Amino acid sequence: MKIDPNSSADLSVQIAQAIKEAIISGRLIVDERLPSEVELSDHFQVSRPTVREALKRLAAQSLIRTQRGASGGAFVNRLSFEDAYAQQVTTSTLLLSMNAVSFDTACEARYALERACAPLSAQRRSADHLATMRAETFRQGQPGLTDEAFCASDVAFHRALVDGAGNPVLSYQLAGAVEAMQPLMNMITFTARDRAVITGLHSRIADDIEAGDGSAAVAGLQDLEDETRKLAADVFAARAKR
Amino acid sequence: MKIDPNSSADLSVQIAQAIKEAIISGRLIVDERLPSEVELSDHFQVSRPTVREALKRLAAQSLIRTQRGASGGAFVNRLSFEDAYAQQVTTSTLLLSMNAVSFDTACEARYALERACAPLSAQRRSADHLATMRAETFRQGQPGLTDEAFCASDVAFHRALVDGAGNPVLSYQLAGAVEAMQPLMNMITFTARDRAVITGLHSRIADDIEAGDGSAAVAGLQDLEDETRKLAADVFAARAKR
DNA sequence: GACTTTTAAATGTCAGACAAATGATTTCTT
DNA sequence: AAGAAATCATTTGTCTGACATTTAAAAGTC
Numbered sequence: 192m193k194i195d196p197n198s199s200a201d202l203s204v205q206i207a208q209a210i211k212e213a214i215i216s217g218r219l220i221v222d223e224r225l226p227s228e229v230e231l232s233d234h235f236q237v238s239r240p241t242v243r244e245a246l247k248r249l250a251a252q253s254l255i256r257t258q259r260g261a262s263g264g265a266f267v268n269r270l271s272f273e274d275a276y277a278q279q280v281t282t283s284t285l286l287l288s289m290n291a292v293s294f295d296t297a298c299e300a301r302y303a304l305e306r307a308c309a310p311l312s313a314q315r316r317s318a319d320h321l322a323t324m325r326a327e328t329f330r331q332g333q334p335g336l337t338d339e340a341f342c343a344s345d346v347a348f349h350r351a352l353v354d355g356a357g358n359p360v361l362s363y364q365l366a367g368a369v370e371a372m373q374p375l376m377n378m379i380t381f382t383a384r385d386r387a388v389i390t391g392l393h394s395r396i397a398d399d400i401e402a403g404d405g406s407a408a409v410a411g412l413q414d415l416e417d418e419t420r421k422l423a424a425d426v427f428a429a430r431a432k433r
Numbered sequence: 434m435k436i437d438p439n440s441s442a443d444l445s446v447q448i449a450q451a452i453k454e455a456i457i458s459g460r461l462i463v464d465e466r467l468p469s470e471v472e473l474s475d476h477f478q479v480s481r482p483t484v485r486e487a488l489k490r491l492a493a494q495s496l497i498r499t500q501r502g503a504s505g506g507a508f509v510n511r512l513s514f515e516d517a518y519a520q521q522v523t524t525s526t527l528l529l530s531m532n533a534v535s536f537d538t539a540c541e542a543r544y545a546l547e548r549a550c551a552p553l554s555a556q557r558r559s560a561d562h563l564a565t566m567r568a569e570t571f572r573q574g575q576p577g578l579t580d581e582a583f584c585a586s587d588v589a590f591h592r593a594l595v596d597g598a599g600n601p602v603l604s605y606q607l608a609g610a611v612e613a614m615q616p617l618m619n620m621i622t623f624t625a626r627d628r629a630v631i632t633g634l635h636s637r638i639a640d641d642i643e644a645g646d647g648s649a650a651v652a653g654l655q656d657l658e659d660e661t662r663k664l665a666a667d668v669f670a671a672r673a674k675r
Numbered sequence: 676g677a678c679t680t681t682t683a684a685a686t687g688t689c690a691g692a693c694a695a696a697t698g699a700t701t702t703c704t705t
Numbered sequence: 706a707a708g709a710a711a712t713c714a715t716t717t718g719t720c721t722g723a724c725a726t727t728t729a730a731a732a733g734t735c
Contacts, residue, residue: 201718203489215523221531227685238720240482243686247445247486248493254527259686260728270527281457282520283606285496285512289463292602299553300602307549311541360534360542360610364525368606443687469716480689485717502697503715 194235202237203244209235210245214254214267225255225265253278272359276366283367284374294375294423301368302416305349308365309396309412310405312355320355324348324397331390334383341386342376348393355400379426388418436477444479445486451477452487456496456509467497467507495520514601518608525609526616536617536665543610544658547591550607551638551654552647554597562597566590566639573632576625583628584618590635597642621668630660 192213194205213219225246226234232242246265249255253274255265287297312320327348331341346369353365381389392415399407434455436447455461467488468476474484488507491497495516497507529539554562569590573583588611595607623631634657641650 203718207493215527215530217530229685240485240721241719243482244486244489244718247489251449251490251493252524257686258728259726261682261684262729263685263727265686269531270524272528272532275524275528278520278524282494282512282517285457286514286517286605287602288457288459289511290514296600297602300600300606303549303553303598303600303603304546304606307545311545356545358538358542358545360529360539361545363528364542364546364606364610368602445687471716482690483688486687499717500697501695501717503713504698505696505716507717 192234202235202241203248206231206235206237206242206245207248210249211252211254219267221267221269223267225267227264272363275363279363279367280370283371287371288374294427295420297372297375298416298420298423301372302412302419304365304368305353306409306412308353308356308361309400309408311358311361312352313400313403313405313408315355315357316400316403317355317357320351321397321401323351324355324393324400327351328390328393328397331386331393338379338381339377341381342373345376345389346370346373352396352400379423381422385422389415392418434476444477444483445490448473448477448479448484448487449490452491453494453496461509463509463511465509467509469506514605517605521605521609522612525613529613530616536669537662539614539617540658540662540665543614544654544661546607546610547595548651548654550595550598550600550603551642551650553600553603554594555642555645555647555650557597557599558642558645559597559599562593563639563643565593566597566635566642569593570632570635570639573628573635580621580623581619583623584615587618587631588612588615594638594642621665623664627664631657634660 192209194202194209198205210219210225219225225231228239228242228246231246232239235242246255246257249265250257253268253270256268257263257265286292327344330336330344331348336344349369350366353369354362356362392411396408396411396415399405399411434451436444436451440447452461452467461467467473470481470484470488473488474481477484488497488499491507492499495510495512498510499505499507528534569586572578572586573590578586591611592608595611596604598604634653638650638653638657641647641653
């Protein structure tokens with residue numbers, strides 16, 4: 192691990208990069224302990240605060256974890272699917288909120304990806320995920336649900352659909368697409384009639400999954416996408432008129 | 434922005450979290466300047482190095498950028514699609530390499546997601562992306578290409594297919610799935626015959642996209658997935674026998 | 676042998692200082 | 706007066722050295 196003394200980049204950036212490359216390349220393996228901060232500052236010929244800033248950069252990316260005390264130190268962290276989910280969700284959410292992504296674009300992406308999962312979910316349909324989908328569909332039919340709660344339940348339904356594909360890589364990739372839509376969906380006020388239509392489609396999709404009919408589920412998702420976009424278009428049109 | 438003095442969490446973590454929440458909630462908007470490090474250390478009643486560690490954590494996630502000099506400081510960063518791509522790719526790569534994800538699982542996820550893009554790519558087929566796909570297909574037919582170069586070209590082909598959907602959110606979501614597969618693909622040694630089959634399928638998919646025939650492209654991708662998995666299975670079987 | 680105490684090593688935090696970059700201001704020159 | 710040069714103030718980047726806190730292991734005690 193070396194840094195370029197002629198580089199104009201900040202030292203802590205260079206050091207973080209050097210360690211990151213060592214991890215990615217496999218020279219540092221999971222759960223391996225990094226040298227202590229003093230040893231690192233000695234190795235890179237920088238002060239301890241600088242080394243610490245570099246380590247904090249890596250910790251922020253879940254690449255390392257630190258432990259205090261004797262036999263403590265910084266350890267290469269096994270990036271868990273949970274950590275990756277969380278990162279993915281915040282990154283996606285910020286991406287959508289900061290870049291003026293249109294509702295249609297986000298919606299298109301989300302449903303395209305979900306349709307990719309549907310055949311697998313139908314093929315591997317698990318009792319667990321089906322039960323979640325049924326439960327959320329039922330919840331959505333309850334009167335007195337706030338718009339936020341309805342949207343949260345919607346997200347839970349779709350997460351179950353995605354997780355039902357039984358592929359953690361898919362679930363991870365889609366976590367962002369599904370969850371990041373929630374703030375956008377929360378902008379929509381649903382009438383009782385809107386909810387009934389959506390809940391009905393959910394119910395139909397759950398039926399299709401249970402029947403193992405992937406292409407029917409895909410069609411159902413297509414209808415749901417069309418419905419969602421129509422709803423959003425109405426809301427935005429009404430808002431523009433005011 | 435407040436921190437809990439009774440919390441056992443590290444101060445720099447708490448401070449980073451507080452600022453992060455201010456950004457996500459929109460209380461700090463894009464390009465807004467944060468208070469200077471001295472002001473922050475005063476506000477949170479901690480030392481400057483602690484504030485700096487917090488800021489470095491945020492910088493590592495591209496949430497802020499810093500600038501030196503008068504009228505410098507830390508600014509809320511607009512998370513660009515490029516930054517998000519890069520994060521997504523490294524996260525996905527590490528996730529696959531650290532979690533013993535099987536080749537089949539990763540492959541299944543990748544092709545399921547790509548098939549989600551194909552109809553959109555076919556519908557919006559752009560000369561630019563088609564040209565890239567053709568160029569990469571041609572390159573793959575050249576003799577003397579190393580396995581690494583062949584795989585890199587393969588990735589470029591698929592990126593063009595995905596980007597052709599004209600949906601930046603989709604491109605971002607899939608960047609990880611496509612690129613993270615490369616290290617796994619690099620483990621495979623291709624015979625001339627293998628390459629011919631793959632290149633042929635690529636060519637066929639490009640034709641389908643050009644013709645605007647989404648479902649044919651989906652079928653082509655399905656064939657490509659089957660071929661890839663068969664190839665990988667052979668390689669792993671041969672390796673196990675040795 | 677089981678329990679308690681001590682010790683050492685590591686990270687977490689602090690204080691104060693200087694270096695370097697950079698925009699703004701002032702001063703000087705023409 | 707206009708433009709160029711020098712100066713200044715502000716801010717981040719880095720360093721030094723110290724103390725606090727946590728934690729596992731070693732030493733001591735019963």
